[in-house]
Amino acid sequence: xxxxxxxxxAAVGLTVGAAVSIAGVVGFVGLLAPLLGxxxxxxxxxxxxxxxxxxxxxxxxxxxxxxxALAGNVEIPxxxxxxxxxxxxxxxxxxxxxKL
Numbered sequence: 488x489x490x491x492x493x494x495x496x497a498a499v500g501l502t503v504g505a506a507v508s509i510a511g512v513v514g515f516v517g518l519l520a521p522l523l524g525x526x527x528x529x530x531x532x533x534x535x536x537x538x539x540x541x542x543x544x545x546x547x548x549x550x551x552x553x554x555x556a557l558a559g560n561v562e563i564p565x566x567x568x569x570x571x572x573x574x575x576x577x578x579x580x581x582x583x584x585x586k587l
Contacts, residue, residue, distance in 0.1 A: 513547060513565055513566050513569050514566070514569075514570075515569045515570050515573030515574060515577060516543050516546050516547055516569055516573065517543070518573070518577055519542075519546065519573045519576060519577050519580075520538075520539045520540075520542040520543035520546060521535065521539045522577070522580050522581075523538075523542050523580075524538030524539040524541075524542050525538075527542075546569065546573070547565065547569070550565055550568045550569050550572065551565060553568065554568055
């Protein structure tokens with residue numbers, strides 16, 4: 488069991504590293520999409536998977552279109568925009584969930 492755990496962790500680490508090297512750091516999308524998806528579909532796990540995938544794609548696409556429309560010829564990393572917009576939204580959702 489311990490050996491299998493190590494192999495799986497190594498495989499996940501390599502896969503995540505490859506994805507980040509290709510797509511860049513868009514971590515807030517991975518945190519924000521499931522939280523928003525849960526609000527839409529409720530407790531259904533099957534629905535949550537598809538809602539998270541769809542919302543993640545929409546968030547990334549909206550951020551990319553916004554960058555290209557507003558920045559013109561300047562190349563702004565997608566991770567910067569998703570963190571700037573997604574950070575406050577994520578904090579607001581978490582604060583509402585805790586009812587602080």
